[in-house]
Amino acid sequence: MQKPNAQKLTIAAMTAALYVVLSYVSGEFAFGGAGMVQCRLSEALCVLPFFFPETVWGLFVGCILTNILSPMGAADLIFGSLATLIAAVCTARVGKKWLAPLPPVISNGVIIGAMI
Numbered sequence: 001m002q003k004p005n006a007q008k009l010t011i012a013a014m015t016a017a018l019y020v021v022l023s024y025v026s027g028e029f030a031f032g033g034a035g036m037v038q039c040r041l042s043e044a045l046c047v048l049p050f051f052f053p054e055t056v057w058g059l060f061v062g063c064i065l066t067n068i069l070s071p072m073g074a075a076d077l078i079f080g081s082l083a084t085l086i087a088a089v090c091t092a093r094v095g096k097k098w099l100a101p102l103p104p105v106i107s108n109g110v111i112i113g114a115m116i
Helices: 006-025 027-031 041-051 055-067 074-093 102-115
Strands: none
Touching (some): 041 055, 041 074, 041 102, 055 074, 074 102
């Protein structure tokens, strides 16, 4: 396993912070507060691991920090964060650029869809 350097840790931390900010900018849609619709602007960041693998952990931490205040409670904290982690890891391992958006859509569609 590679030892993380300061630049990679900074990129991961900035990704986490950006995820949190974009989630809260999404307003009530970020937590499914508008009925059965949940839409987070921050999930668009899930394609970043294709280009920058170090963003995987930043997305995961950002999702955890966002889900701490989720009205869905522990289920969103656990399963929502897990969905983002799975999506980010799979996106980092995708071989073709045009496939990069698929893991987040599939992961969130299945896991969050089942949870909601």
